[in-house]
Every structure is written in structure tokens, then in C-alpha cells.
Amino acid sequence: MKLTFSQTALPQEKAHDALVLFVPSGEKQFADAQKRIIADFPETKAVFDSGDFKAKRDSLAMTYLGGTTKSKSSRLLLVGVGESDKITLESIRRAAAAAAKAASGKKLKSLAIAVPTGLSLDAEGFGEAATEGFCLAAYKLTRYFSDKERTSNTLESLTFCSENKKTLADVKKGAEYAETVCNGTLLARTLATTPNNDMYPEKLADAAQKAGKEAGFKVTVLDKKKIEALKMYGLLAVNQGSKRPPVFIVMEYNGGSKNDKPIVLVGKGVTFDTGGVSIKPAAGMGEMKMDMHGAATVISTMKAAANLGLKVNLVGIVPSTENMVSGSAVVPGDVIVYNNNVSVEVDNTDAEGRLILADALIYAQKYKPQACIDLATLTGACVVALGMVTTGMMGTDAPLKSRLKLAGDYTHEYVCELPIYEEYEELIKGDITDIKNAGGRYAGAITAALFLKRFVGEMPWVHLDIAGTAMLSSDAPYAPKGASGVGVRLLCDMLRKWKG
Numbered sequence: 432m433k434l435t436f437s438q439t440a441l442p443q444e445k446a447h448d449a450l451v452l453f454v455p456s457g458e459k460q461f462a463d464a465q466k467r468i469i470a471d472f473p474e475t476k477a478v479f480d481s482g483d484f485k486a487k488r489d490s491l492a493m494t495y496l497g498g499t500t501k502s503k504s505s506r507l508l509l510v511g512v513g514e515s516d517k518i519t520l521e522s523i524r525r526a527a528a529a530a531a532k533a534a535s536g537k538k539l540k541s542l543a544i545a546v547p548t549g550l551s552l553d554a555e556g557f558g559e560a561a562t563e564g565f566c567l568a569a570y571k572l573t574r575y576f577s578d579k580e581r582t583s584n585t586l587e588s589l590t591f592c593s594e595n596k597k598t599l600a601d602v603k604k605g606a607e608y609a610e611t612v613c614n615g616t617l618l619a620r621t622l623a624t625t626p627n628n629d630m631y632p633e634k635l636a637d638a639a640q641k642a643g644k645e646a647g648f649k650v651t652v653l654d655k656k657k658i659e660a661l662k663m664y665g666l667l668a669v670n671q672g673s674k675r676p677p678v679f680i681v682m683e684y685n686g687g688s689k690n691d692k693p694i695v696l697v698g699k700g701v702t703f704d705t706g707g708v709s710i711k712p713a714a715g716m717g718e719m720k721m722d723m724h725g726a727a728t729v730i731s732t733m734k735a736a737a738n739l740g741l742k743v744n745l746v747g748i749v750p751s752t753e754n755m756v757s758g759s760a761v762v763p764g765d766v767i768v769y770n771n772n773v774s775v776e777v778d779n780t781d782a783e784g785r786l787i788l789a790d791a792l793i794y795a796q797k798y799k800p801q802a803c804i805d806l807a808t809l810t811g812a813c814v815v816a817l818g819m820v821t822t823g824m825m826g827t828d829a830p831l832k833s834r835l836k837l838a839g840d841y842t843h844e845y846v847c848e849l850p851i852y853e854e855y856e857e858l859i860k861g862d863i864t865d866i867k868n869a870g871g872r873y874a875g876a877i878t879a880a881l882f883l884k885r886f887v888g889e890m891p892w893v894h895l896d897i898a899g900t901a902m903l904s905s906d907a908p909y910a911p912k913g914a915s916g917v918g919v920r921l922l923c924d925m926l927r928k929w930k931g
């Protein structure tokens with residue numbers, strides 16, 4: 432999406448497909464806005480007279496303009512934002528998303544946006560939130576359609592207009608930040624939506640290499656031989672039923688000073704999860720092509736952070752494999768002795784995510800990171816607990832948890848902490864091993880986190896269970912059903928505020 436910024440109240444230079452006006456409700460504000468809009472665009476009088484448009488949150492009205500002098504745009508799109516003193520980043524995101532969906536439904540390509548005045552929101556926040564709504568709402572993966580014309584995303588350019596130079600500069604700052612981050616979110620959606628036959632481990636590694644080239648960070652791909660040499664026995668066990676080899680991807684971005692210890696991001700990269708011998712039911716199994724969403728988020732966050740030039744040192748780690756059924760697959764009862772000497776009984780081959788993350792967490796320790804965050808579509812139990820709205824957060828480091836909580840509230844990629852009291856450890860105690868990889872029906876998200884905790888050593892660590900928030904089974908306001916791209920906006924917001 433091309434962003435431009437024009438120092439005029441309303442666009443003059445160019446004919447846009449539509450001019451978008453954000454309209455507040457609330458008696459006085461609505462009456463004022465109505466007067467102003469009718470004065471500028473007499474064509475809208477009938478809309479207001481009809482009483483159909485009251486500027487309620489996310490409500491829309493489209494008017495066609497007759498080429499008046501005030502704008503050369505052929506359409507005017509009025510978007511309600513609700514009462515002006517209650518407007519938040521989220522109400523702007525949603526209003527912009529509603530406008531974007533209406534515009535892309537009509538195949539419009541270029542939109543002009545008049546930056547509203549008198550909102551309870553600063554201009555930078557407006558630019559950021561509006562851009563997020565416009566970028567994220569109308570996403571669709573189109574590569575597999577034969578009829579590209581009918582199905583491609585159409586929105587190509589956004590022009591923000593304000594008479595005030597300072598306002599416009601602030602809008603630009605917010606909008607450009609958001610565009611870079613949202614391109615990351617969209618990349619994560621694309622990687623996660625792409626099915627296993629086009630996004631198996633080696634393809635995921637190619638995607639990481641490509642992101643590294645484009646944004647300027649280092650990518651190292653360890654192949655099966657190296658994985659064996661490094662004794663990554665969890666990754667090898669899960670991979671053992673698969674024809675396609677595993678990969679272990681390491682990404683490094685150094686935006687901080689040389690002495691800054693890195694922040695390590697770990698992402699679960701199971702490109703397809705059949706459940707293995709503990710096989711999943713057929714219905715809905717196709718969703719498990721998204722079981723590498725944690726990996727997609729980590730790769731995309733690395734790219735966004737590098738493109739933004741964030742002043743932090745980052746390491747991204749992705750263990751990746753399929754979880755398949757075959758004559759050579761790992762079976763329940765098998766024992767893995769990890770490189771940190773922890774022994775694990777594979778009680779359920781469908782609890783594979785934790786088995787491969789364990790190797791990645793052991794590996795992460797060699798960086799002596801100031802923080803380690805893993806993201807994983809790890810448990811159905813987390814979906815039961817928190818649904819598709821909130822990511823489950825568990826970890827050992829209170830300051831890191833509060834950074835993530837703040838970023839979650841800011842971006843509306845919410846996180847909520849679940850407890851990992853040691854009493855729960857009983858549930859994953861092994862009979863012939865230190866621990867087993869499944870703890871029964873109770874507290875499933877928590878026992879998964881307690882499993883991971885055995886592999887984090889002294890690192891300040893947080894685990895984000897994105898099983899519910901990564902795979903949407905119905906549309907959200909600015910994320911269509913399917914892979915959500917969750918985590919990129921969350922992590923970028925946390926990272927840009929890391930020192931501040």
C-alpha cells in the first residue's frame with residue numbers, strides 16, 4: 432500500500448476513488464460535523480436527511496459526488512466513529528477496517544482520508560490506527576485462484592489530508608510505523624495460510640532467508656545433519672515419521688549496541704500437525720497447516736523490526752518439522768533424553784510442539800538473552816480457556832510479562848496470564864522419566880508451559896500460547912477468518928518501547 436500525505440483539508444490534486452470522512456456521533460459533534468459536511472458536499476444532504484446515518488461506531492454511508500470543487504473524488508465514504516470523547520485507537524482501527532472492507536467490496540484502489548479534528552486521540556495515534564485498519568481488514572491470499580481479477584486485494588493507496596503541518600507530520604509518523612508493522616502481520620498471515628505442500632520446513636526456511644535478504648538480517652538454516660550433530664532429539668523424534676527433513680532456523684538482527692544482550696524470539700514451526708500416531712480427528716484437521724503460526728510471527732517480526740531499524744538486538748529461532756503418521760513415526764511410550772539431560776516420555780504424539788520447542792529453548796540459552804519469548808499454537812486447552820480473543824501468557828519473569836501486557840492492551844492483541852504454580856507439575860510427572868509430554872485433560876495450557884519451563888534454564892522467559900488467537904474460525908473486525916498474523920503488532924510495540 433502506497434501512503435501519501437497532503438497538506439490540505441481535503442484532497443485537491445488528484446481524483447481518488449473515494450474520500451473517507453470519520454464522523455463522530457454525540458448530538459452536538461454530529462450536528463456540527465453534519466453542517467460542515469453538507470457545506471462542503473451538498474450531495475450528502477439527502478443522506479443526513481434520511482436519518483440512516485447517525486455516525487454510530489463502524490456504520491457507513493456512501494455518497495456519489497458530482498465533481499464539486501471541494502473534491503475530485505467520485506465517492507464520499509462517511510464512517511461513524513462513535514462519541515468523540517470515547518474514541519480510542521481501537522475505534523479508529525475498526526472504523527478504518529469497516530471503510531476498507533466497503534471500499535474493497537467495490538474494488539476501489541485509492542482512498543483519501545481527511546484527518547479529523549477534535550478527537551480524544553493524538554494525530555500520531557490516529558495515523559497509526561487508521562493505517563492498521565486499512566491495511567489489515569481486506570486481506571485474502573489470492574495466489575491459488577484462477578480468476579485473479581475477481582479475487583485480488585484492491586486497495587493500493589492511501590492519502591492522508593490535513594491543513595495543519597504538525598498534525599500531518601504526526602499522522603505520517605504513525606502511519607509509516609503501522610504500515611511497516613502491518614506488512615509483517617500480512618506476511619505472517621500468508622506464511623501461515625499457505626498449505627503444507629507449499630510451506631513445509633525447507634520452504635519455511637526459504638521464506639526466512641527471503642525476509643532476511645529484504646530487510647537486512649542474518650539467517651542461518653541448520654539442516655538435518657546439523658540438527659543431529661547438535662543432539663536436538665525432540666525435533667528429530669517428531670520428524671521421524673516424516674519424509675521431509677526438519678530445519679532449525681536462526682535469525683539475527685543487531686539494531687542495538689554491541690553490548691546489549693539479545694532478546695530471543697522462538698516460534699513453533701510445525702508446518703502440518705496430523706497428531707502423529709495419536710492422530711487427530713479428520714474434521715477440521717486442515718487447520719493444522721497453521722501450526723507454524725508462531726514461526727510465521729517470529730520471521731515476520733524480525734522483518735518488521737529490521738525494516739523499522741528498532742534499536743534492539745534480536746535473535747529469532749524456529750524449529751520446524753511436520754508431525755506425520757508412518758511406519759517410522761515416534762509412538763506413545765517412546766523416551767527422549769534431551770541434551771540438558773531431562774528425560775521425557777512421549778505420552779501423546781499430538782503434544783509435539785513442546786517436544787520441538789524444548790530443543791529451541793536449550794539452544795536459546797547460549798545467547799544469554801536478556802529475555803526469551805516463545806510463541807506457539809500449543810494447546811487446544813488454551814482455546815477453551817481464552818477463546819480467539821486473548822493469548823495465554825505464562826512465564827518466569829514479571830517485568831517481561833508486564834511489558835507484554837502493556838503491549839497487548841495497546842495493540843488489542845491481548846495477553847492474559849495463566850498461573851504456572853509448581854503444584855501443577857504433578858500432572859506431568861513421568862513414571863519412568865522425569866516428565867511426560869501430556870498431562871491429561873485438566874489445565875492443559877499450564878502443563879504445556881510447565882513442560883517448557885524445564886528447558887529455559889536461567890533465562891527470563893515468557894511463553895505465549897497463541898492456539899486460539901492465531902487461527903480464527905470466524906471473522907474479527909480487522910482480521911478475516913483464518914491465520915490472524917497475531918503477535919507481530921504485539922512484539923513490535925513491546926520492542927519499540929523496550930528502553931523507554
Ligand code: BES
Pocket residue numbers: 704706722779781782783784808809810811812814868869870871875898899902
Ligand atoms: N497444534 C495443537 C494445538 C492446537 C489445537 C492449536 C487446536 C490450535 C487449535 C497441538 O500440537 C496439540 O495437538 N496439542 C494437544 C496437546 C495434548 C495432546 C496434550 C491438544 O491441545 O489437544
Ligand code: MN
Pocket residue numbers: 704706780781782783784
Ligand atoms: Mn499436536
Ligand code: ZN
Pocket residue numbers: 701704722781783784808809
Ligand atoms: Zn501442534
